[in-house]
Amino acid sequence: MEQEALKVKDVTVSFGKKVVLKNISFTVKEGEFWGIVGPNGGGKTTLLRTILGLIKPDTGFIEIYGLSPKEAVKKGYVGYLPQRLESFLPLSGREILSLVVKDEEKLEDLLDLVGMSHKGDVPFTKLSGGERQRILIAMVLAKNPKIFLLDEPNTGIDIVAQDAFYDLLRKIKRERNISLLMVSHDVGVIANFVDKIACLNRTLHYEGDPWKALNCQLLKELYGTDVSVFVHHPECKGCHVFRIS
Numbered sequence: 001m002e003q004e005a006l007k008v009k010d011v012t013v014s015f016g017k018k019v020v021l022k023n024i025s026f027t028v029k030e031g032e033f034w035g036i037v038g039p040n041g042g043g044k045t046t047l048l049r050t051i052l053g054l055i056k057p058d059t060g061f062i063e064i065y066g067l068s069p070k071e072a073v074k075k076g077y078v079g080y081l082p083q084r085l086e087s088f089l090p091l092s093g094r095e096i097l098s099l100v101v102k103d104e105e106k107l108e109d110l111l112d113l114v115g116m117s118h119k120g121d122v123p124f125t126k127l128s129g130g131e132r133q134r135i136l137i138a139m140v141l142a143k144n145p146k147i148f149l150l151d152e153p154n155t156g157i158d159i160v161a162q163d164a165f166y167d168l169l170r171k172i173k174r175e176r177n178i179s180l181l182m183v184s185h186d187v188g189v190i191a192n193f194v195d196k197i198a199c200l201n202r203t204l205h206y207e208g209d210p211w212k213a214l215n216c217q218l219l220k221e222l223y224g225t226d227v228s229v230f231v232h233h234p235e236c237k238g239c240h241v242f243r244i245s
Ligand SMILES: Nc1ncnc2c1ncn2[C@@H]1O[C@H](COP(=O)(O)OP(=O)(O)O)[C@@H](O)[C@H]1O
Pocket: 015, 020, 038, 039, 040, 041, 042, 043, 044, 045, 046, 047
């Protein structure tokens, strides 16, 4: 039987009187790749912070391999790549990694996994946004998490680098059997790469098959009226645009 990695059950979170997440329930099985989409302010970051045990839900609960978020984080089960990566360390990727990985072979394996062996000695500040991110991903993976949460990691990365980035995430999932939960504003692109999509705007509007999430009625409900969705198909190297109004 497939193991449950993450269970979110009837979770409600509010800040003062404002209910930001309402009765959210879903279950991520071991090794699944989930995308979380929804409008700004829809509660995506709040959901990740709740899974990390930084916010205590008003009602409901979260379990990570049967443990509470705090216990799971303490055991190193949860990796997290935050939305903003501001770092101006004068160190190279290899030096940064050596701060958390003592074993040299393990360090080189990680650099290789994220495709950065050849640029390991370049100062972090000289790397592109996507390359910096790969070094940070290697740092997160150094702790061998079972679940990896990523908050809009593709913001500001061009579309070619973005495809390579998704390929990297799929490789990580395949080689390490890690469950991935990734927040993205780009429902049309993410549908190509993930196993499941959760559409979040205070409540969970949809969870399941990514392609079924690309449905006019659902997107209208989620984002309101008048949004254009760009659907990127790597195979036909083209984009469909459909407009919802
Ligand atoms: N610590 C906080 N205190 C008060 N309100 C917050 C806090 N964090 C988030 N919010 C509010 O909760 C809502 C959801 O925010 P967020 O989870 O960041 O959305 P998203 O990541 O989907 O853009 C927003 O209206 C935001 O202003």
